Amino acid sequence: SQQGEEDPQALSIQEGENATMNCSYKTSINNLQWYRQNSGRGLVHLILIRSNEREKHSGRLRVTLDTSKKSSSLLITASRAADTASYFCATGYTGKLIFGQGTTLQVKP
Amino acid sequence: NAGVTQTPKFQVLKTGQSMTLQCAQDMNHEYMSWYRQDPGMGLRLIHYSVGAGITDQGEVPNGYNVSRSTTEDFPLRLLSAAPSQTSVYFCASSYSSSDTEAFFGQGTRLTVV
Numbered sequence: 001s002q003q004g005e006e007d008p009q010a011l012s013i014q015e016g017e018n019a020t021m022n023c024s025y026k027t028s029i030n031n032l033q034w035y036r037q038n039s040g041r042g043l044v045h046l047i048l049i050r051s052n053e054r055e056k057h058s059g060r061l062r063v064t065l066d067t068s069k070k071s072s073s074l075l076i077t078a079s080r081a082a083d084t085a086s087y088f089c090a091t092g093y094t095g096k097l098i099f100g101q102g103t104t105l106q107v108k109p
Numbered sequence: 110n111a112g113v114t115q116t117p118k119f120q121v122l123k124t125g126q127s128m129t130l131q132c133a134q135d136m137n138h139e140y141m142s143w144y145r146q147d148p149g150m151g152l153r154l155i156h157y158s159v160g161a162g163i164t165d166q167g168e169v170p171n172g173y174n175v176s177r178s179t180t181e182d183f184p185l186r187l188l189s190a191a192p193s194q195t196s197v198y199f200c201a202s203s204y205s206s207s208d209t210e211a212f213f214g215q216g217t218r219l220t221v222v
Contacts, residue, residue, distance in 0.1 A: 013157070031207070031208055033205070041216075042113075042214055042216055043152075043213045045212070048210060085165070090211075092208055095157070095159055095206045095216060097170070100151055101149065101151035
């Protein structure tokens, strides 16, 4: 399976701190995406980074991709209580979008 | 815009019963897929479709059937429900394949007793 694996599985931080989540995958990819899931809801797309890109920003989000190490990281800066959610990486390859197990982030006010 | 609509939101089935989970999207997306989400397992791909009339298996296809007769609809059929199929099911659609943003429905929580 080319499923991504997130690390850590759970993360608890104080509001205002930065949160970093990592994703590793096994095979070649066309792109890597990050999604957020609030409790009991569907997933919401955050950012997509293509295999020929190394870094991408969107508001308080920064994503890096290292294809030589088959890994990506998601950084959320100046976290807020509203950022409390589960975060998933997903790898796109040959028409399939395969998800990792996710990181549960808790941001304490 | 409605986006991706899944029905029902909740369902309880008895072992051996069959049912169809409905998924419809109004964004004219070619690519649609079904996932199941279990605690600690993330989302696992069941089946996907790259366009009307074309479907393919994902990571965990056993026990499920799909068809894609129109661009808008992608129903998931459980032929003979088993307790192992107790899960939350998500339908997703995207403009093209896995290279663009996927939009998710709100999920169907299925319990098989």
